[in-house]
Amino acid sequence: MPEGAWPLGKAIAQLQGIYILAENAHGLIVVDMHAAHERIVYERLKAQMDAQAIRSQPLLIPATFPATPAEVATAEACQDALETLGLQITPFTPKTLAVRAVPATLAQGDAVELARSVLAELAQHDASSVVERARNELLATMACHGAVRANRRLTLEEMNALLRQMEETERSDQCNHGRPTWRQLTLRELDALFLRGR
Amino acid sequence: MPEGAWPLGKAIAQLQGIYILAENAHGLIVVDMHAAHERIVYERLKAQMDAQAIRSQPLLIPATFPATPAEVATAEACQDALETLGLQITPFTPKTLAVRAVPATLAQGDAVELARSVLAELAQHDASSVVERARNELLATMACHGAVRANRRLTLEEMNALLRQMEETERSDQCNHGRPTWRQLTLRELDALFLRGR
Numbered sequence: 001m002p003e004g005a006w007p008l009g010k011a012i013a014q015l016q017g018i019y020i021l022a023e024n025a026h027g028l029i030v031v032d033m034h035a036a037h038e039r040i041v042y043e044r045l046k047a048q049m050d051a052q053a054i055r056s057q058p059l060l061i062p063a064t065f066p067a068t069p070a071e072v073a074t075a076e077a078c079q080d081a082l083e084t085l086g087l088q089i090t091p092f093t094p095k096t097l098a099v100r101a102v103p104a105t106l107a108q109g110d111a112v113e114l115a116r117s118v119l120a121e122l123a124q125h126d127a128s129s130v131v132e133r134a135r136n137e138l139l140a141t142m143a144c145h146g147a148v149r150a151n152r153r154l155t156l157e158e159m160n161a162l163l164r165q166m167e168e169t170e171r172s173d174q175c176n177h178g179r180p181t182w183r184q185l186t187l188r189e190l191d192a193l194f195l196r197g198r
Numbered sequence: 199m200p201e202g203a204w205p206l207g208k209a210i211a212q213l214q215g216i217y218i219l220a221e222n223a224h225g226l227i228v229v230d231m232h233a234a235h236e237r238i239v240y241e242r243l244k245a246q247m248d249a250q251a252i253r254s255q256p257l258l259i260p261a262t263f264p265a266t267p268a269e270v271a272t273a274e275a276c277q278d279a280l281e282t283l284g285l286q287i288t289p290f291t292p293k294t295l296a297v298r299a300v301p302a303t304l305a306q307g308d309a310v311e312l313a314r315s316v317l318a319e320l321a322q323h324d325a326s327s328v329v330e331r332a333r334n335e336l337l338a339t340m341a342c343h344g345a346v347r348a349n350r351r352l353t354l355e356e357m358n359a360l361l362r363q364m365e366e367t368e369r370s371d372q373c374n375h376g377r378p379t380w381r382q383l384t385l386r387e388l389d390a391l392f393l394r395g396r
Contacts, residue, residue, distance in 0.1 A: 013210035015221055016385060023213055032392050183391045187214060193381045194230050 007167055008182060011159030017151035020159045027187040031163065033154070034147050035175035040165050042143035042176055044105050049139065054086035057104040063111040067097040071116070074123045081122060085138060089115050106146035114145040140176045205365055206380060209357035215349035218357045225385040229361065231352070232345050233373035238363050240341035240374055242303050247337065252284035255302040261309040265295040269314070272321045279320060283336060287313050304344035312343040338374045 003010060008031070009024030022029040048054045067075070075082070075089045075097055082089055086103030099111040106114060121141060125134050148154070154162075166172040166181070175181050191197070201208060206229070207222030218234075220227040246252045265273070273280070273287045273295055280287055284301030297309040304312060319339060323332050346352070352360075364370040364379070373379050389395070 012213065013219060013221075015210065015219075015226055015388075018385075019388065021211060021213075021219060021226075023211075028213055028219075030388065030391065032394075035392070179393045180391070187216075190213075190217065190228065193228065193378070194233070195377045196230075 006163065008163040011156050011163060014154055014159065017153075020154070020162065022159070022163055024184075026184055027190055028185040029163075029182055030185065031166070031182040032175065032180075033159075033162065034150055035177075035179065036166050036172060036181035037162060038140075038143045038147035039172050039175050039181055040162075040169045041105055041146040042139055043169050043171065045103065045139045045143060046136075048086075048103075048105070049084075049135065054084070055104040056083075056086040056088065056101045057107050058088075058101045059099060059111060062092070062098040062100045063115075064092050064096050064098045065112045065115070066095060070123060071119050072097060074119045078119075078122045082118070085118065085142065087115065087118060089119070103142065103146075106142060109146045114142060117141050117145060143176065204361065206361040209354050209361060212352055212357065215351075218352070218360065220357070220361055222382075224382055225388055226383040227361075227380055228383065229364070229380040230373065230378075231357075231360065232348055233375075233377065234364050234370060234379035235360060236338075236341045236345035237370050237373050237379055238360075238367045239303055239344040240337055241367050241369065243301065243337045243341060244334075246284075246301075246303070247282075247333065252282070253302040254281075254284040254286065254299045255305050256286075256299045257297060257309060260290070260296040260298045261313075262290050262294050262296045263310045263313070264293060268321060269317050270295060272317045276317075276320045280316070283316065283340065285313065285316060287317070301340065301344075304340060307344045312340060315339050315343060341374065 004025065006024065009022035009029045011020055011022045013021045014033075015021055015030075018033065020031040020033050022031065045054060072091055072094070076091065086101070086106075087099070088101035089097055089099050092098035097115065099115045102109075102111050102114060118138065118141065121134060121138055148162075173181055202223065204222065207220035207227045209218055209220045211219045212231070213219055213228075216231060218229040218231050220229065243252060270289055270292070274289065284299070285297070286299035287295055287297050290296035295313065297313045300307075300309050300312060316336065316339065319332060319336055346360075371379055
């Protein structure tokens with residue numbers, strides 16, 4: 001698609017560590033960077049899960065962390081559920097867990113934070129049926145950890161890559177909580193701020 | 199003044215060849231680039247006129263242009279008025295005028311367009327009293343010619359320079375036609391677009 005036809009436009013700047021600003025034929029596009037990326041990651045995980053294949057990626061160096069007895073117990077009881085989610089979390093010492101693999105889609109994120117969040121959710125459910133019943137919540141939690149955080153400086157190239165992914169991802173115009181991920185400010189609306197007719 | 203305290207913020211991008219986008223502590227600043235620059239040029243010309251000294255700058259190569267008999271007549275009749283305005287426009291041939299000097303503040307602009315506009319206004323008035331009576335209109339016309347035009351690409355440095363000039367120029371928050379030259383979109387307003395509370 002030629003640059004001028006990109007629906008979400010061409011990235012021009014990042015604002016307050018939260019928003020991406022882009023320019024398209026109609027005016028200014030404002031993107032909630034974290035919410036949009038979270039949605040893209042979520043939809044990707046969901047598609048992989050539907051195909052029963054969340055691609056897992058072994059960590060070169062397992063990420064170990066001090067774990068509560070409850071976390072160790074959940075990790076041991078839920079090996080199958082974790083594996084379905086693309087995670088491999090095993091006891092390392094009696095008081096330590098090791099994250100050995102994470103979903104490839106989330107490989108950039110913090111493996112320990114991801115492991116802790118998923119274990120906390122699994123502990124609340126009957127492990128055998130959890131993945132079916134709590135699937136979307138679990139994937140949403142995982143997506144949140146995989147999405148770019150506020151205040152991370154992005155290059156224009158990274159911003160444009162995100163915009164292009166949004167254009168290709170179904171339902172990417174709403175975040176996992178139902179809020180919009182981007183808004184258009186038309187030239188007409190901008191001009192109105194300046195009392196200019198068009 | 200430290201960068202973080204700049205009221206109009208730090209330029210981050212140009213939008214649609216019309217607006218400058220800047221980031222300050224409160225959110226996003228949108229500046230109508232031409233209107234803001236026009237106002238700065240106007241106030242500068244007015245201050246010089248008040249001090250009875252619009253600084254004139256000779257052109258290395260006079261700008262000649264084919265002129266109507268009316269334009270030639272006005273240029274000859276209004277030498278004093280033109281001089282007061284920092285302009286020197288003299289007959290070059292019977293059908294051609296030469297712009298030999300322009301106000302230093304407008305030296306970047308199109309000398310011929312400037313000369314034609316000023317001659318057209320002078321022709322409408324009684325030359326002897328014109329500068330007193332039509333002073334502000336004349337300066338506004340001249341400022342419009344000296345101000346940066348739509349679709350001119352500015353560097354971030356040029357945009358920041360304009361923002362700093364705006365901060366130092368009285369009444370620069372309104373254009374010569376009474377419209378705002380800049381608007382603040384607060385983070386609260388931006389967040390509201392995304393249904394986010396703060």
